[in-house]
Structures are given as structure tokens and as C-alpha cells.
Amino acid sequence: MGKLDHKVAVITGSTRGIGKAIAHEFVRQGAKVVITSSSAANVQKAVAEFPPETAYGCLCDVVSTVDMERLIDSSVERFGRIDCFINNAGISDPFHNITESDPDVWGKVIDTNLKGTYNGCRAAISYFLRENIPGKIINMAGSGTDSGSNTPWMSAYGSTKAAIARFTSAVAHEYRHTGIAVMLLHPGLVRTGMVSTKNPTPELSRQLATFSTVLDIFAQPPSVAAKLAVQLASDWSDSKTGIYRSALNGRKKKWLLLTYPFRKIAKRIDRRTY
Secondary structure, eight states, rough: OOOOTTTEETTEEEEEEHHHHHHHHHTTTTTEEEEHHHHHHHHHHHTSSSTTTSSSEOOOTTTTTHHHHHHHHHHHHHHHHHSSSOOOOEEESSSOOOGGGHHHHHHHHHIIIIIIHHHHHHHHHHHHHHHTOOOOEEOOOOHHHHHHHOOTTHHHHHHHHHHHHHHHHHHHHHHHTTOOEEEEEEEOOOGGGOOSSSSSHHHHHHHHHHHHHHHHHHOOOOOHHHHHHHHHHHHGGGTOOSSSSEETTTHHHHHHHHHHHHHHHOOOOOOOOO
């Protein structure tokens, strides 16, 4: 018996990285998943990795309200219902200061991360209310979410994550009497393409040594966040809302910092890109 037996989860941006890791863990726990991306080729490739009948691929641009509503309809048509919706799709701006940034790129990060989360919540909550389902919504936090955290040279990304935290709290309060749980998950620092040091910008090149050390110390595999996502999507969160869970909380940060010298000596630092 899995923790998510007979559940159906929609996970945006799930053809790679954290989203795909969450999808695999959900299937291992008995769920069926809807894999999404704005790339048809990426969707097809990702779905092929899952056991037959456990995953369904859907092309979706999270910035489009129409696409998000179609995603709900298509997922219900395929699996009969939706129990959990995870707003995972996200991008980051290149490592630049404001004066060197591209306004169009900066705006695209805002649209994808923040507007995409809004569109996902709006579509999912409308469905849960219409079908009287006490569904679960998981929004993704990140650097910029926690008090005191800062994201210089990635101002668009950090701004969206701070806004998503406030947005999640507001929506959880709005629907607190409906049985719908709206929650926030911080996946921690994960070596995805978003934090890749390949083809660094001039600013990242100047700070590459420090940035690489931070990754060595604090980066974790996406499976850590995936297990927390399972907990949030499971019966554990029934009748709860506004929950915040972090894969890189204060205790975990201290542990990773203390064990770093030993992991370095033992050559146990995972530098794979997920």
C-alpha cells in the first residue's frame, strides 16, 4: 500500500528536475500523474519513463489561462478526477544585476513563476469546488521565500518566490473553510538547469568559486523534496491548509554545513544535474 494509492496528481513543469522527481515518487506511492511542459518532445520523452497507465502527458503553457483550464479538463477526461495540483513550473533570470538585465527575460520569469502559479490555483480550486473535492494544492517556494533570505543577481526569481509565499497564504485563508488545502513547499537547493554553472554570465564568472562551494555544501537531490511533496499530498494534510514545509530548513542547513568537510574528503558530494 502506498501513501497516495488511487490519487491523481497534476504536476506542472514535470519533464525534468524537481517536477519529474516528484512525479516518480508519487507513482511509487500509488498515484497516477499528469506530466506537463510547453514542449511536446519533452512531454513525450518524460512519459516514456513511467510504467504503463501511470502517467499522462499534456502540453501546457502555464502563463495561459486557457491552457490551464484545458489541462484540468484533459486530466479529468484521462483519469476521472484530480486530487492534487502542484504548481512546480518555474524559470530563473540569468545571473545579472538590474542594469544589465533584459526586461523581456525579467518579465517572462514573473509571468511563468507567479502568473503560472495563479493560473494553476485558479483552475484547480474552481474544479475542486465544482466537484466538491477536498483537493490539495502545492505551490513551490524557493530562495527569497524565507525571512532574511536574499537573491542578488536573480531579482526576478527571488521576487516571484517571495510573492508566491504571500499569495499561497492569502489563498489558503480565502478557502480555509472548504476542505481544500493550499500549501507551500521549499524544495531546497537542487542542481537543476536553473543553477547550472555552464556558460556563466560575467557576473557569475566573477563569483563562480563561491557559488560552486555553496552548491557543494547545500545542494541535495530532488528526492528530498519529492518525499515532502508526498507527505503534503497524502492524508497527513487532511483538514489542514497554509502548511509550509522546507527541504532546507535551519536544522538541515546546519547538518549539511557540519558534514561538508567529511563529505568532501570522502568524495561524497553529488554534482549531478537533475
